[in-house]
Amino acid sequence: MTTLPGTHESYWMDSVPPTPHPALDGDVEVDVAVVGGGIAGICTAWELARAGRSVAILEADRVAAGTTGYTTAKLSALHGLVYSQLARAHGAEGARLYARSQQDAVEHVAEVADELGADCDLERVPAYSYVESADGVDQIRAEADAAREAGLPASFTTDTGLPFDVAGAVRVTGQAQFHPRKYLTALVADLLDHGGSVYERTRVLDLDEGDPCRLTTENGATVTARDVVVATHYPVFDRALLFSRLEPRRELVVAAPLPADRAPGGAYLTTEQNTRSVRTTPYGDGRRLLIVTGETFKPGTGDTEEMYLRLAEWTRERFDVTEITHRWAAQDNHTTDRVPYVGLFHPGTEHVWVATGYGAWGMSNGVMSGRLLAALITGGASPWAELYDPRRLRGLREAPAFFRLQASVARHFIGDRLTTTHVDSVEEIPPGSGAVVRVNGQRCAVYRDGSGTAHAVSARCTHLGCIVAFNAAEEAWECPCHGSRFGLDGEVLHGPATHPLDRVDVSRE
Template identity: 65%
Template structure:
């Protein structure tokens, strides 16, 4: 595909485009099982698989199709090298905390490789080194310290100045024997193995209510109820949050562009730099063997802030500057959740529960984190010895004094959007000002309305308040969806939920197109 191709790159992830679709039935009647897992991504499916293999009867509920959420839009690295984490872990949690973190992810990598072999999964699994690098000489000592801390934590890590990238670096941490794979093919193999063992998967089944007790009750959008001894919330961002984790989670989006390059020009290994709003580079095999797919991630940003198209332009320019032969064929976006203390939450959902569990906050490393979560949660529910890192990831851990800064910063960010967005005037004066293929927030009838004009000129308007906690949504001009800047919920232009924590759609609104009908900005919701 040339730069002049009017079609442009495919607005879909390669993982989705290169794997089969699923057509599993929705839940249409009440059900009773040993355990119910909510969420059909890598954390949910790994948890369900481990439970079923341990003899626990499982039902998995997925609001869309399995593997079509965050896992279907990842860069799919199975690595224990998580940018710059080990020097920080050693400082904050001591050498033992860093060692446990490394051990949990190294074991997850090997467990995933074992699962691929056990299931006969053709998941394009490749053993490659992983690198964290910098180009600035000012940060070389930081990289040296990270290499030392990672090695001390048990990783096969070293400091290097030479990599497989076609441009020079000032220094890098190299960790041997990491994995990259095709996440959708891996999940589809897991799903097949799960159902063959008697597990049940229900697609297009959105969970909208959870009653926590000695028997958990999960209510679905259709009204069907699942009763289970234990429930796992593995929806990336928790759709139920009695533990108030939303105060300790910060959503973050990153853009991905993929380009076909000659196989001999594709860098061998997985690379990431914290510089330049993050740049992550890897490649994946393409059919035929003559080319590989170069996958570049970057332009990290909070949902609902700034133009996404402008960020794609920056990422594309970076790729063409470093890989001139790259022919961009795919582009997509990924969403992650960062915790205030940089460690995931995996375990009991809150201090008052014995039967509800959660897995969230992987900070961009959900592939190894999802596999790790499945094993950890299965040990809670099915019994048996707990992993040594159980306490490290316990969601019930109290925020430390040193976490107050990040916690307050996140709440200030949410407050800024929750209050500040309401004090501003409308993004446009009226729906008449919205060009085709775009959207904006307009005040009409005493309400903030999210209005979208399609290419034919028809306008669709919905309530602009996110149904999670009421922040005003913003328009993503690249994916043409509404997204909440506070907690990352995403909605289609018709208001339907694409991504939680919201579980209810945005209500439809009638909106005039005349500028004379503009509301007084002082009249607030």
């Protein structure tokens, strides 16, 4: 088994212990129920509580501990090379609205952190999208022009502060980075002070869109609310068929201390080399923690151990660091037109709202979602509501990405059933590893621990039935179709699945 560098934990989770909240153990009634306790759910609930609404957050695990706890935590309106694409797909006005909404989120975090006295390591830094190859310079110049036309303080440069040369970069000033859990912990405390409720270890299984709406939780308790916000990262309810327009992608992260005087002074991203994202954060004793993200892949595909090693080696070579202290992985969903879905869940509803599809930019988009949804729920307006409306139809512009996504899902849904597994029996699985194997005619996901004991669950994802695959680096089962993730004993780690994988007895294989 490959020895991977660093502690397998996010620095954000490792540096701020959880502040436990109770599970829901009885029926409650509120104005708004928010399903999901990540940055989007917490920000939405906080905005609504400040507006005088009674609010409850329902989180399946711990708040600010899912995708939000495993982010890179850049807070920026510069999202890779998005503005050239937005101008083509949504027009110049669509690109301007996107830029305004994202920069508004950056400034809002700074204002709220100051108001609440949140010591969240907030730093204002420039953001860069760069290329090392001369072949990409024209694209970078075009993006700088597009971002500037969208209203951002963007410019083309070759001077980035990175310890290696680049061929060109887009530079946008006035961006930020922060410690997401420190910030959200302050929001949750203020939410509780304003009468809000937070329920952890409370998985929601069903939604009745009546008047009022009713949510049913795993233990049978119900929540009655006039409005429901589904902020579960990937929506746990399929009634809007958003799964046909969302593509999950996963990225790996490694972190390494370095002297503060050697830390680059910005937030950086390139799509070259299967993505490299770089930032630093305060680490104490005159040091900074270098955080490097990359090696993008679909859940359930690729050799994650090899990708971790490749990312760690790139980090050591480029920044001359020796010790990798942390490693973790982040997951997000990409929409087929590059714009998140934030608004009413589907055309037939008036009181169910959704926030999803952040395309790896969940910090600014999560804050933006909270402000937008709070405005819409309280009867207000927003200039960018139409841009983010989940009910939008883009027709031919969206068609190529839509059909590519569906072809990928179909390939896994059908092809993974036809493919012969690489092991013929449980005994062939090495200790400390996992594989999908057919046992008595049933495809089983089997992990053998260090002692050789087999832990088997059904290999069929409980969301829509795709066959899961083993992620060796994180020791988890992943669905390549829609990104659901399960623990070795089948428990749900990441939606859209809400039910665990069934356990299977393979002792009499």
